[in-house]
Amino acid sequence: MTRLSEKQVRALGIPMKRSKYNSRKVVVDGIIFDSRKEANKYCELLLLKKAGEIAEIELQPVFELQPAFVTPQGKKVRAITYRADFRVTYHDGRHVVIDTKGYRTKEYLLKKKMFLKNFPEIEFIEE
Numbered sequence: 001m002t003r004l005s006e007k008q009v010r011a012l013g014i015p016m017k018r019s020k021y022n023s024r025k026v027v028v029d030g031i032i033f034d035s036r037k038e039a040n041k042y043c044e045l046l047l048l049k050k051a052g053e054i055a056e057i058e059l060q061p062v063f064e065l066q067p068a069f070v071t072p073q074g075k076k077v078r079a080i081t082y083r084a085d086f087r088v089t090y091h092d093g094r095h096v097v098i099d100t101k102g103y104r105t106k107e108y109l110l111k112k113k114m115f116l117k118n119f120p121e122i123e124f125i126e127e
Contacts, residue, residue: 031059038085038100041127045086045098054088061087061097065114082111087122096123 007030025032026039033039048054061084068079086098097115101108116124 035100035102037102037127041086041098041100045088053090055091056089058087058089060085063097063115063119065111065118080111080114082115094123095121096125098125098127100127 024036025034026036027033028039028042031042033042042057042059045054045057049057063082063084064079065082066080069077071077084097084099088096088098090096097119099112112124112126
């Protein structure tokens, strides 16, 4: 998924409003982040990358927790996916998923459990 810059969002006429959890969007390097906490974490990861400690930073990686399927009655059921804030790859090939949360919803907690079960090889950090 491609993230739009604040200019692009305004050019499309899409209103930028607060979330229901009262977080404010923040723009860093032309990237719109959902909260100040997420933007600060991105800046911290950029510094680690410039220092050579991190090989790659991926924004908003998507993980399929349960594939889509069709019920015996023919009803299509969509896949369940989880979108993290960051996936960090280290030089030794290790992957770490980082999620910055201000408020942990029931849906998030359930998806976190499914992620931990389906991807035990990926370290998960919640901040």
